[in-house]
């Protein structure tokens with residue numbers, strides 16, 4: 765597989781946005797992990813897990829896809845980013861809410877779940893409609 769240059773890849777900018785959001789999530793997730801380890805208080809384990817896996821790992825993988833392969837539709841790629849980022853932010857708010865026993869935590873986490881699920885449905889469409897590294901069309 766040949767990597768595409770920014771000039772031939774219409775979704776390169778979305779890819780960079782994914783990569784940059786992912787490293788911010790990594791810093792937050794690692795910071796929380798260090799806090800949990802140092803304090804011997806693992807109350808926020810679920811928050812740590814989802815920030816690291818839904819944030820750092822998943823978003824970085826999406827970023828690699830958009831920068832290396834690219835999508836046929838820039839509009840779909842942008843919708844994917846908005847929903848995936850919304851899911852991460854809502855998880856980072858809702859999960860601590862649940863853990864701390866706040867009533868608003870659950871609806872926020874449910875919204876996060878659906879945003880994450882729909883973002884993956886969009887990504888499935890992106891992957892199945894991608895033409896590979898030689899595709900230069902944008903939608």
Ligand code: HEM
Pocket residue numbers: 793794795797798799800801806809812813816817820821
């Ligand atoms: C600075 C780095 C990190 C520190 C200090 C750290 C610390 C911790 C701590 C203290 C726990 C709780 C363990 C428990 O309650 O049994 C935990 C759980 C976990 N961490 Fe991290 N973590 C780090 C990085 C990461 C990264 C990068 C990922 C994923 C990409 C990750 C994924 C997980 C998972 C999946 C669990 C749950 C494990 C289980 O339930 O058995 N962690 N981490």
Ligand code: HEM
Pocket residue numbers: 809810813814817818821822876877878880881
């Ligand atoms: C629709 C989105 C998701 C929902 C609703 C969801 C929900 C949950 C729930 C309810 C738990 C159990 C928490 C606990 O026992 O404290 C859990 C654990 C976990 N989830 Fe998710 N999750 C989602 C997405 C993901 C994704 C995308 C990943 C990985 C990329 C992931 C990785 C994990 C891991 C590793 C654990 C075990 C954590 C631990 O042992 O503490 N989740 N998730």
